[in-house]
Amino acid sequence: MSFLSDVYAGLFYFAAFVLVAGLANKIIQYARTPAPLKIPTTPAPTTKLGVTLRMTREVVFFESLFRGSKWTWIFGWMFHFGLFLVTLRHLRYFLDPVPLLIEMIQPFGIYGGMAMVVGLAGLWARRFLVDRVRYITALSDHLILALLISIGVSGLLMRFVVHTDIMRVKQFFQGLYVGQVQILPADPLLLLHLLLVALLMIIFPYSKLLHAPGLFFSPSRNQVDNPREQRHIAPWAKRLEQD
Amino acid sequence: MNHENESMNQGRRDFLGAAAGVSAAAVAPGVFLHTPVANAAARTDPVTDLHRWGLLVDTSKCADGCTACVDACDSENGLNLQSKPHGQDELKWENQRAVWIRKVKLQDNLTGHVTNLPLMCQHCEHPPCVDVCPTGASFKRADGIVMVDRHTCIGCRYCMMACPYKARSFIHEQVDHKLTRAPRGKGCVESCNLCAHRLDSGDISTACAEACSAEGHQALIFGDLKDPMGPLRQALAKTPSRQIRQDLGLNTGVRYAGI
Amino acid sequence: MKRIVYREWLLQPQRYWGLLAILAAVIAVGGLSALYMEHHGHWVTGMTNSVVWGVPHVFAVFLIISASGALNVASIGTVFDKKVYKPLGRLSGLLAVALLIGGLLVLVLDLGRPDRLLVAMTTYNFSSIFAWNIFLYSGFAAIVIGYLWTMAERKGNALQKPVGTFAFLWRLALTTGTGSIFGFLVGREAYDTAILAPLFVVMSFAYGLAIYMLVLFYAFDADGRPIGPAMLKRLKNLLALFIAAILYFTLIYHLTKLYGAKNDDIETFFLISGGLYTGLFWVGWILIGGLLPLGIIYHPELSQRRDWIAAACGMVIVGGLAAMYVIIVGSQAYPQEMFPGYSVIQFGAPGDIGGQVAPYSPSFPELLLGFGGVGIALLITAIGVRVLQFLPESLADRDVDPHASARSTA
Amino acid sequence: MAKADFQVPVLKQYPEIPEIEPGVMAHSSPFKSKPQFQADLGFPGELVDDWQTKAIDKMGDLLGRYRSLRVYLDSCVKCGSCTDKCHYYLGTHDPKNMPVGRQDLLRKVYRRHFTIAGRLFPKLVGAEDLTEEVLGDWYSYFHQCSQCRRCSVFCPYGIDTAEISMAAREIMDHIGVGQKYCNEIIAKVYKIGNNLGLPGPALVDTLEGLEEDVFDDTGVEVKYPVDKEGADILLVTPSADFFAEPHVDGLIGYGKVFHEAGVSWTLSSHASEAANFGMFIGSYENMRRVALRIREAAIKLKVKRIVFGECGHAWRVAYSFLNTLAGPWDFLDPRYPVPQHICEFTYALIQEGKLNLDKSRNDDMVLTYHDSCNVARASRMGDRPGGQFDIPRAIIRATCNNFYDMDEETIRDRTFCCGGGGGLLTDDLMEIRVKGAQPRVEALNNVMQEKGVTHMAAICAICKSQFTKVLPYYGMDLDQIVSVHQLVSNALVLTGEETDDEDEVADEAA
Amino acid sequence: AVLGVGSAAYAEGVGDFVLPSSKAASLENCVEPTEYMRRNHFELIRHQRDETVYGGIRGDSHGLSGCVSCHVGYDDTGAPIEIDAEGQFCRSCHAYASVEMNCFDCHATVPRGEAWNHEVAAAHAHLTGSAPIGPTAAER
């Protein structure tokens, strides 16, 4: 029992470290790499504010994907929006006291969970049904979907079928903040859920999940369309001029 | 207004027919043997259709100026704990607060004769409120009591539209004070439930009928419409009675004598 | 066969975003009103235990039946194979879904416990028309979306006719169902009649078409697409037909009521002595919603002018709201008759209403909520036509019906 | 109809997304560049020893220099949104022509060498070593991308396969595998000043010919000056404009517009080429070298403004990169953007009412307009986003009575590339050019059938050349493609022009 | 007065949320094993709710009124404290876990006018706000 708690405590310390360090590393790498040319996909906004709006539309509504593929958009958006709600709902395990806003979103998180699983199922189905998508799918693409679906399903099962002791779960994670290992309820579903979550955290910085930070660094989306007005030059290109 | 009288007579005949049907049901084998006794303990098994609870209002006995039944219902069911929201108009509030039973005074258009009667949910056998309720929150218990499951009521108020007796009330405001036996909250519809909690706790009485007796009027008689020996059926046998809006054929559980 | 080319709505960005901003503001105000009413409880509205459905229901029912009517245009195209209506089909479907969502949202936000929406969607009482309506509504949305898909996706074209026919039947059921919400209320004098169902069906045709035409005119004007005179004439004649049908069924309705002799009191109430309700009936329902638009449509000059036709559509809509107000609120205000031959001289406590006309004055938030619903419907439409190809590039007569224009020029 | 030794795609009424047919285009690759031209550009002449290591090193170098490459290689989630967007996929059905399929050719090597997952579990994430076979695929398929950026419009992360193609071509150049067409042309620019290798005197000759033609036509002396020092405007235009049809009609139009505007202008023999093939091969250094010629010419001729003629890729480099590559332009007149597009110039004059346009002169044509890919998705005109769509259309509407757009999904930023961009405009790639043109030609065919469209206007030299060559394969006429400024040229009534029917013109102008 | 609030919010063991002043404090177990209650109490009350509302069954301790009567805390004067008040039994948990619970929109938060049963009523006669007990019809 307490052995299990120790193992999970260790696992989560490790996973959190990998997630944070890996992501930080990637983000710094992206930020440091220069973009020597102006390549926004036009028509593009001509002001910073416009770019912020464009980016917001991409992040919130998946605008380009909407234009590209309606089915993928429906399922993809369902999944991500569901995931977003679930994440907000999960904050209750990690914050104390729980902010009012999170408290108010709580009930919607459950719908989010369902939407997430349905969306993932749709996305997965597409990987089998559409020949073009089947062609570009690697094993890892299937595995990530399987991982996320398993997390979702185990969570929903806990919510609706085999309840776990939420108080203890929260205490466990609150304990981790201060380096104490509290008792984690030894419910199999919870243990599975948490194991998969730790796995997700670990692979995040080393897989295609990098699309989340990647979008913000995509030059075709985040650049202002003003090359005639402002000279844009990368440091290494500047050096060419000095020769 | 000749035809009105006619329809009243018609009503009477209908009722006799209906009453015959009731007794026929009660004579069914096995049923007859069961007589309800007031056991002090609360019930542990679900209600059945061996009973159908009802009331007889003898309007001739209902006193002008008396509101004992209304007051009793109010305190039994916590209705007196409602408070007018700050700033609300007095008259409008009277039209908005929950009322389970009201005292009605009628005057005959021809004779000018004044009749008093209490009006509450009539516990229809074929309740329109139940028919229309989208979620099934309005329901009829096996023992004939029509009530609202306020855990599934969404507050659509369709049942209020459907009820011919204006028996239902919508809770228009936040309720601060409530009784354990009578939970109540904003946004649901409710109405007289024949003091179901009393019945379920082993007693056979309603607060209103009890209060009327206590006042010495005996205008309200509560009982089991399926028990031929019970006080209600005995009283019905003695007095001619009818249902309000008998034309709708709802076969109400509350009957009126003297109108 | 000639293809119909559809294009996204290419309104100038500033104008488009301005429009969205206005609609968003209307919706926000409506939302805040709902929040306000929900937070305090319904006592802040004009509604009471006597008039339990107020202005929100007027708007909601209006929007819902209009939704079903808006689909009419598509049905004429697919179900009745009128080719010239085909290009109008997609917008018709979109508008139907949008209006339905707008109406339902108003309905839901006026519930006592909107937080139990899930209860409403998971527990059904199948003897309730209302419950059937929930099915009818969500089914309607789903079918119309499917129908839109068959119109937009060529793989689905073959299914267009069966799906369209199904949608058409479903829609009739829906309006009939909505009408029946009232028609089966035996306890209310005004409603207890089967004629309400067909009345609602023709009302839905007219209101839906009027809204459709206004939206079409605006959208086409805004990005300079042509509507041919033959097309215009067709639409406006259709509208006239529906208006006439409303007037006819209104007459039948009152005749049946008058015929059922004991109803003459409520007839007197509606037609003569009902104060506001009588006024709304004659001026709103009959005059503004019926006679005036008919006059415009059959006027030799005015009927040639797009703005006058638009005005006629506007009048039909105003008349429709008035009709809904009379039907929904008026009938509740009229006292329920429980004791024939008696006068009610006291009914509970002094403010408690029985035996007399119940007062109802709508509060501001109720109105704003109603407008919010309209805003939602328009917002969905505006976004829909912008991001997807709902609008045909041209409704000029030669593009829609080459033979007809050949005939007319010949 | 032109003869083809391959199957020319059939045009349908409605676009169809084909099923994949792996490998059908593997055979298509351009001729390799000769060592001598490689050297001119600073690349090894032929495949170097230990090319694998060199290629990986170069990839590492580019990853450090281009954020786009880094982010794009990491971010793709294989959502499939781009798969049916590339005209080469639609025309050839080869899955490696799906943008993501194309990217993956490079990505699998990237994963193998630059990611932990690819190093540890190559099979799992689809990572592969750079083998000869992979290099072969690179050479084939990265030369079946016209860098049109259509894929980037629909990708949720804006992944631009053009950037990947450019990087791949750069890597290949660095190990000695260059493409003949692009590299030879760049070498020609360095030597002579333009892609076609048209020397200065020939240029002067050609332009004098034009002046005579215009005079014969209109009776007005419109000048086409070269190397005129002190002119206000330096016009940089694709060299095809000097003689190819219908390009040259565009050039005539520019001259007339300048003439009417009353500005002094000149061409330069040193920078007699607007197109910059440095971009096609992804080589910043070469692109910069080509661009600097314009700077040199501008300084030498002491002009105040620079205006570009009708060319798509050229306008991308001019609009988006010129300031970066050859700026700053502080010695030019600060009142005008640098550079300007000829359409912006003409449009401003139309707005001011300075051009007397007789639309009826174009009544023999019913027009549609082809948004050239790089103008549409990689540049802008005017001061509002989307000006690149509105301004040319406004010019066409001002000069023609009959204009219809093609299907919305095939125009504006969703336009289909002509099929010949990105350095593929060479006869050794005829098959891919014809097949890649299919989506565009299909949309054109539809408006021809439905609206009676007869001609398609374009503002790109590559598009014009490509269509004149390719349309016959589809049974259409090569002269159905026209320049936008050809329309202007037709409609423009020059001041002092003798017209057949003075009254009519007066009516029109009133 | 509000005893055990501090410990309640951070209780670790099973049963540590029980308020010392409540009746439950003196008992060994909840209506079901306490481990079970922690995870499933709401299923129980919900089930009981339907039993009561539709079946009229009120003689079971799994009802919400049962919870309140046993778990409600009392202040120094012996007056019951609302069970969903800050730091009280239901709230201490629900606030920590941020689980919304709207039962007490309608339900009484202190035992007050329990179901009509003179035994129950008599037992609570001393509580403020209890329904006045009159003689039943049977007794009269």
Ligand code: HEM
């Ligand atoms: C800024 C935040 C994010 C944005 C804007 C974003 C956007 C997208 C988009 C547009 C797609 C492609 C469409 C689709 O297949 O659904 C996608 C795919 C995906 N996203 Fe995200 N995402 C974000 C965060 C995340 C996070 C945090 C996760 C994982 C925990 C995630 C997991 C995935 C997965 C697994 C796919 C691939 C689905 C498939 O295999 O088809 N995303 N994302």
Ligand code: HEM
């Ligand atoms: C360390 C992190 C996490 C912990 C401690 C955790 C814990 C839990 C628990 C205890 C539940 C049951 C909720 C209940 O019974 O009411 C749950 C549900 C759920 N979890 Fe997690 N989880 C974590 C991370 C995640 C992640 C990253 C995802 C998604 C990718 C996820 C998806 C879900 C879903 C969909 C549900 C069901 C819906 C809901 O109750 O919100 N969880 N989780």
Ligand code: SF4
């Ligand atoms: S208590 Fe009896 S007498 Fe008094 S009003 Fe009620 S029914 Fe009538």
Ligand code: SF4
């Ligand atoms: S009287 Fe009204 S509320 Fe009561 S059962 Fe009949 S219809 Fe329902």
Ligand code: SF4
């Ligand atoms: S208000 Fe409640 S009980 Fe009445 S019909 Fe609606 S859901 Fe049913």
Ligand code: SF4
């Ligand atoms: S039976 Fe009970 S609930 Fe109904 S009116 Fe009488 S006291 Fe009120």
Ligand code: SF4
């Ligand atoms: S840039 Fe154009 S040609 Fe290249 S892959 Fe993308 S769509 Fe195809």
Ligand code: SF4
């Ligand atoms: S659209 Fe973008 S993310 Fe999706 S498969 Fe194509 S390149 Fe990858």
